[in-house]
Amino acid sequence: LIAFLSGSKNKQGNVGIIQPTSLDLDANGEWSGDYNLNATLNLAGCILETKHQLFNNMASSANLVNGTVLIGDGATVDCAIANTNNGTIERINVTTTSELSTAKATVAGLVKENHGTIYQCTSTLTVNGTTGYNVGDATTKYIGGIAAVSTSPDGSMAVIDGCTVNASVNGTDGIYGGGIVGYVSGRVSNNIFEYGITVSQDVTY
Numbered sequence: 001l002i003a004f005l006s007g008s009k010n011k012q013g014n015v016g017i018i019q020p021t022s023l024d025l026d027a028n029g030e031w032s033g034d035y036n037l038n039a040t041l042n043l044a045g046c047i048l049e050t051k052h053q054l055f056n057n058m059a060s061s062a063n064l065v066n067g068t069v070l071i072g073d074g075a076t077v078d079c080a081i082a083n084t085n086n087g088t089i090e091r092i093n094v095t096t097t098s099e100l101s102t103a104k105a106t107v108a109g110l111v112k113e114n115h116g117t118i119y120q121c122t123s124t125l126t127v128n129g130t131t132g133y134n135v136g137d138a139t140t141k142y143i144g145g146i147a148a149v150s151t152s153p154d155g156s157m158a159v160i161d162g163c164t165v166n167a168s169v170n171g172t173d174g175i176y177g178g179g180i181v182g183y184v185s186g187r188v189s190n191n192i193f194e195y196g197i198t199v200s201q202d203v204t205y
Helices: 002-006
Strands: 015-017 022-024 040-042 047-050 063-071 082-085 088-096 111-114 117-119 126-129 141-144 147-151 159-161 169-171 175-178 181-185 187-189
Touching (some): 126 141, 141 169, 147 159
Parallel strands (some): 063 088, 082 111
Antiparallel strands (some): 141 147
């Protein structure tokens, strides 16, 4: 996986397919999470286990599909997948080792900022928002079960559709949160927050 992400094949139009059914990304040392995804990565049902964030950023050409990202017990991550998604995340499950796992995110379940599409994804990763994420130069910080913020720059449409969150989303004083997303300028539809009631969600049309 490192060879693919750091090599010349990680580019628009190329497809990488994970063959193992499970892969411990920390087995040979801590996964850095510094890699950007530019191609399509089909997990093909694979479970990627790590105690670190999966990617740095996902380009507009990037697609992450069909698999599970398991955040190991005791881990604290900003989010499970990437700082920014400009591409597509589809049918990805973010989970932990068990309901009693102490793994948590401090900003969001999947990504800090979504500019692309997140479709039919699930998360059971607890979000304890101690840091949050702000939009541009604004001082207000947000957290979310899927994304902290989902905004539509440059005329595009950010989409979060058909996702389910079954984990608590809690923020410290002064941090706004949503079961799916904290701040929205785009489309958020057909999602379910099973853990409780979404409060203090900031929506811009």
